[in-house]
Amino acid sequence: MTRPKGGMTGRAWKFGDNVDTDAIIPGKYLVLNSSQDLAKHAFENVRPNFAHQVINGDIVVAGENFGCGSSREHAPLALRDNVSIVIARSFARIFFRNAINIGLPVIECDTTEIEDGDILHVDLENGSIYDETRKKEYAITPFPPFIKNIIEAGGLVEYVKSGTQLKKREPRETETDLPW
Amino acid sequence: MRERGITEARLPYAPLFAMKYFYTFFACYESGLRVVFCIRGKSRMGQTISEKIFSKSVGRTVKAGDFVEAAIDVAMIHDITGPLAVKTLYEITDRVWDPTKVIMLFDHQVPADSIDAAVNHLELRKFAKRQGILNYDVQEGVCHQVMVEKGHVLPGELIIGADSHTCTYGALGAFATGVGSTDMGVALASGKLWFKVPETLAFDINGNLGRRVYAKDLILTIVGDIGINGATYQACEFRGDTVKHMDIADRMTVCNMAIEMGGKTGIIAPDETTATFLEERALDGDFALHSDDDATKVVRRYAATEMVPMVAKPHQVDNVVPVTDVEGQHIDQVFIGSCTNGRYEDLKAAAELLEGEKVARGVRMIIIPASRTEYQRALKTGLMDIFTDSGALVEAPCCGPCMGGSFGLLGPGEVGLSTSNRNFVGRQGSPEASVYLCSPATAAASAIDGVITDPRSD
Numbered sequence: 276m277t278r279p280k281g282g283m284t285g286r287a288w289k290f291g292d293n294v295d296t297d298a299i300i301p302g303k304y305l306v307l308n309s310s311q312d313l314a315k316h317a318f319e320n321v322r323p324n325f326a327h328q329v330i331n332g333d334i335v336v337a338g339e340n341f342g343c344g345s346s347r348e349h350a351p352l353a354l355r356d357n358v359s360i361v362i363a364r365s366f367a368r369i370f371f372r373n374a375i376n377i378g379l380p381v382i383e384c385d386t387t388e389i390e391d392g393d394i395l396h397v398d399l400e401n402g403s404i405y406d407e408t409r410k411k412e413y414a415i416t417p418f419p420p421f422i423k424n425i426i427e428a429g430g431l432v433e434y435v436k437s438g439t440q441l442k443k444r445e446p447r448e449t450e451t452d453l454p455w
Numbered sequence: 456m457r458e459r460g461i462t463e464a465r466l467p468y469a470p471l472f473a474m475k476y477f478y479t480f481f482a483c484y485e486s487g488l489r490v491v492f493c494i495r496g497k498s499r500m501g502q503t504i505s506e507k508i509f510s511k512s513v514g515r516t517v518k519a520g521d522f523v524e525a526a527i528d529v530a531m532i533h534d535i536t537g538p539l540a541v542k543t544l545y546e547i548t549d550r551v552w553d554p555t556k557v558i559m560l561f562d563h564q565v566p567a568d569s570i571d572a573a574v575n576h577l578e579l580r581k582f583a584k585r586q587g588i589l590n591y592d593v594q595e596g597v598c599h600q601v602m603v604e605k606g607h608v609l610p611g612e613l614i615i616g617a618d619s620h621t622c623t624y625g626a627l628g629a630f631a632t633g634v635g636s637t638d639m640g641v642a643l644a645s646g647k648l649w650f651k652v653p654e655t656l657a658f659d660i661n662g663n664l665g666r667r668v669y670a671k672d673l674i675l676t677i678v679g680d681i682g683i684n685g686a687t688y689q690a691c692e693f694r695g696d697t698v699k700h701m702d703i704a705d706r707m708t709v710c711n712m713a714i715e716m717g718g719k720t721g722i723i724a725p726d727e728t729t730a731t732f733l734e735e736r737a738l739d740g741d742f743a744l745h746s747d748d749d750a751t752k753v754v755r756r757y758a759a760t761e762m763v764p765m766v767a768k769p770h771q772v773d774n775v776v777p778v779t780d781v782e783g784q785h786i787d788q789v790f791i792g793s794c795t796n797g798r799y800e801d802l803k804a805a806a807e808l809l810e811g812e813k814v815a816r817g818v819r820m821i822i823i824p825a826s827r828t829e830y831q832r833a834l835k836t837g838l839m840d841i842f843t844d845s846g847a848l849v850e851a852p853c854c855g856p857c858m859g860g861s862f863g864l865l866g867p868g869e870v871g872l873s874t875s876n877r878n879f880v881g882r883q884g885s886p887e888a889s890v891y892l893c894s895p896a897t898a899a900a901s902a903i904d905g906v907i908t909d910p911r912s913d
Contacts (some may be wrong), residue, residue: 369619
């Protein structure tokens with residue numbers, strides 16, 4: 276999976292403050308380990324229509340402390356396939372690390388005036404968010420180049436593997452057919 | 456001579472070189488982008504417990520704000536987050552860095568409640584066997600309780616767990632924090648992980664807790680006071696004579712909920728109580744570990760004498776009020792258990808109220824000891840008779856309804872009262888259900904009356 280290098284355009288799904296990991300993916304789905312399966316249940320308890328109506332490239336917009344609670348990496352995984360970026364006023368610590376690790380861009384910005392359904396254009400290259408619906412532009416701190424590379428590579432593991440001369444030991448045959 | 460507070464890469468192997476920058480970015484983020492390069496001179500400034508533990512792990516003196524690549528003493532994985540961590544490990548290499556430092560157990564979906572859960576257990580079992588990792592499987596109970604009672608946690612150690620409540624181990628004076636599966640996978644491969652040494656937020660709590668006021672009420676008071684993100688990325692150090700007089704069970708309850716205010720860890724300086732607890736397990740540790748008086752930290756003071764039984768109302772953990780504000784609230788289910796309040800001491804506090812009483816008609820009560828050891832203690836001291844006589848359901852050690860992924864779920868419109876740690880929407884079942892959090896005594900008193908009840912009112 277690779278990310279577009281320049282801008283991304285998508286519809287905003289607006290959430291409030293303190294969106295917790297149970298809201299992003301309810302605990303009963305943690306038996307699932309693939310992003311495709313998890314995506315079917317994203318925000319199921321708080322916005323039941325999200326998983327059905329989200330279009331590839333849509334943008335999640337939230338207030339303070341997005342992703343608080345559990346350390347479950349299933350939360351950013353449930354969003355990664357459909358959501359191009361999460362924009363919030365601030366993020367909870369573990370969620371932020373997990374999101375970057377799996378290649379889901381997350382960025383801090385004052386989201387107060389962005390409304391649900393707004394069409395947003397995010398330019399990570401130049402550090403700006405343009406709200407086309409409201410004709411308003413926001414400056415964001417662009418990712419440092421190394422972070423951008425990780426996101427473009429599709430996450431930390433892919434980045435570590437692709438960016439170097441890592442001599443990966445081949446997994447034994449029995450280990451390659453693990454269900455996860 | 457001046458020394459830059461940012462470390463040079465000493466990575467386990469070259470491919471991870473890039474991670475140096477990667478983690479630096481995280482560390483910048485975690486510090487609120489306030490400090491990128493921390494230039495500091497050598498000083499005689501004292502250190503906090505957390506700074507001392509990171510200094511030991513890194514092999515040189517480090518301060519809050521420094522970015523370090525630290526050696527991990529112990530790593531814990533369980534049935535929910537383990538599969539993704541193992542997947543990450545296998546994408547990097549085929550061996551854990553040191554099988555003697557990795558502990559595995561199953562507690563979230565135990566015994567397997569679906570075929571998906573059974574497959575996860577099966578694969579993790581194979582993984583543990585192949586790698587030579589100690590796997591407690593389904594037998595022992597909730598991960599955080601088992602880690603502490605089986606002696607996998609020592610004062611001064613740096614421990615990571617693929618579970619946010621790993622911060623519980625600070626009750627013994629370890630620096631323990633929860634990480635995601637990819638971080639865990641990378642740590643399993645290399646034995647190391649990058650951190651920003653956190654600043655310390657010290658909670659100085661003095662005085663005696665009143666009758667039927669417990670450690671849970673104390674930590675709910677603090678979470679309610681500073682809020683759900685009031686301690687983001689900070690080490691929450693609990694001290695003062697109230698904490699000094701607490702047993703290990705109560706200290707675990709307090710440290711367990713540091714994450715509910717965004718804390719990176721909860722930690723309590725080891726003392727005679729810690730030493731006695733570990734001596735019973737034939738273990739030794741650094742019992743002199745403490746924060747120096749002149750170490751940099753923010754201190755918040757609390758008077759335990761003023762504390763009362765507290766309840767966190769739906770749907771946020773910091774929505775905390777005195778129990779008297781919600782007395783009479785109808786409840787459908789009461790759950791006593793979890794890594795927060797499933798120990799013998801918690802069960803005993805509940806049994807004191809339940810003895811000779813019946814759970815109110817129309818209320819379901821579920822009691823789950825946090826581990827096999829705690830289950831047996833309750834069995835041998837007659838607590839189980841009290842519970843079963845009262846009409847409560849007693850289940851085998853596991854996380855139970857706490858995570859809402861297994862049994863004991865709430866239906867639409869139902870109200871649960873729980874001794875666990877989170878009450879987010881849908882946490883214990885239906886998104887249309889509500890969860891209140893409280894101490895075991897408040898839970899027991901409420902189960903008898905069928906409505907939320909002040910445990911002091913008998």
